Amino acid sequence: MSxxxxxxxxxxxxxxxxxxxxxxxxxxxxxxxxxIGKQYRNTSVVVLSGLAxxxxxxxxxxxxxxxxxxxxxxxxxxxxxxxxxxxKILGPVLIxxxxxxxxxxxxxxxxxxxxxxxxxxxxxxxxxxxxxLGGLFALSFCPVSAALFFGSLIPLSVAKDSPVIYxxxxxxxxxxxxxxxxVMIAFGMRSIEAVFRGVTRVELxxxxxxxxxxxxxxxxxxxxxxxxxx
Numbered sequence: 001m002s003x004x005x006x007x008x009x010x011x012x013x014x015x016x017x018x019x020x021x022x023x024x025x026x027x028x029x030x031x032x033x034x035x036i037g038k039q040y041r042n043t044s045v046v047v048l049s050g051l052a053x054x055x056x057x058x059x060x061x062x063x064x065x066x067x068x069x070x071x072x073x074x075x076x077x078x079x080x081x082x083x084x085x086x087x088k089i090l091g092p093v094l095i096x097x098x099x100x101x102x103x104x105x106x107x108x109x110x111x112x113x114x115x116x117x118x119x120x121x122x123x124x125x126x127x128x129x130x131x132x133l134g135g136l137f138a139l140s141f142c143p144v145s146a147a148l149f150f151g152s153l154i155p156l157s158v159a160k161d162s163p164v165i166y167x168x169x170x171x172x173x174x175x176x177x178x179x180x181x182x183v184m185i186a187f188g189m190r191s192i193e194a195v196f197r198g199v200t201r202v203e204l205x206x207x208x209x210x211x212x213x214x215x216x217x218x219x220x221x222x223x224x225x226x227x228x229x230x
Contacts, residue, residue, distance in 0.1 A: 008156055012166040015148050015156075016061075016173020018210055021203040024142035029053075029178045032133055034185055043186045050182025052127040054175030056134025058168060061149070064139065065167025069157045086159045087225040094218030097151035100143060101211030138174070144207070152214070 019025055033050050073079050082089070099105040141149065149170070157166040177199070223229045 008160045008162070008166065009169055011156060012153060012169040013173040014210075015153050016170040017176055018173075018203075018206065019145045019148045019170075020174040020177045021199060021206065022142070022144040022148075023200055023203070025137075025145050025174070026177070026199065026203070028137050028140070030181055032137055033178060033182045046186035047182055049127060049130045050179055050186070052130035053134035053182070054172075054178050056131035056136075057138040057174050057178070058134075058171030059131070060135035060138035061171035061174070062164065062167045065149075065153065065157060065170070066163045068154055069163035069167070072158055073161065073163065082158055086155070087221055090155055090159065091218045091221030091223075091226060093151055093155050094214045094221065096218075097147045098211040098214030098218060100147035100151070101207050101214065106143065138171070 020029060033053060072082065096105065153166060153170050157163060160166065
């Protein structure tokens with residue numbers, strides 16, 4: 001495996017972790033796992049439900065990413081254009097994604113929330129319900145998660161010709177913090193709110209650093225491939 005592919009794989013997983021730590025998905029994930037955890041008293045079942053929820057998220061991102069990327073790559077003209085121009089496109093895309101992460105660009109949050117009845121049905125549906133709930137929440141994009149998925153992961157996956165592995169790694173990355181919180185909830189840790197506040201503070205700085213890196217990388221790609229200045 002070449003270093004560029006390894007870097008791309010690590011980047012895909014890191015984008016997933018950053019997505020899961022963003023305030024909107026983080027709060028949603030904790031609420032979902034907490035809700036599922038309340039349905040059971042058995043610690044192992046709570047952990048398994050958390051893992052099932054993560055599998056649902058991974059399946060949703062894999063399915064959506066694979067369809068989008070395979071569709072792009074299977075269109076001869078579009079695929080040929082992207083192969084020649086992806087590095088030129090990647091520069092502005094990274095700059096825009098970085099601006100979103102730094103809150104320099106703001107988009108209205110999606111109003112398509114998941115109904116309470118649907119959440120309750122999924123939460124009471126056992127492991128399959130947890131899988132369904134994970135997939136449902138994964139596709140409820142907020143501005144930051146949309147920027148990371150559509151603005152960063154999809155171009156990265158197209159550039160590396162990876163319609164399966166990178167979306168799967170992204171989904172796995174989104175599940176890592178969820179698994180941690182599921183274990184905490186299963187073992188009755190009452191400091192979940194304090195941990196949530198701490199993670200939110202850390203996420204703010206991590207997001208800012210990542211946003212700055214995205215902008216610098218975007219400027220570099222733009223200088224090299226668009227303006228041929230370097």
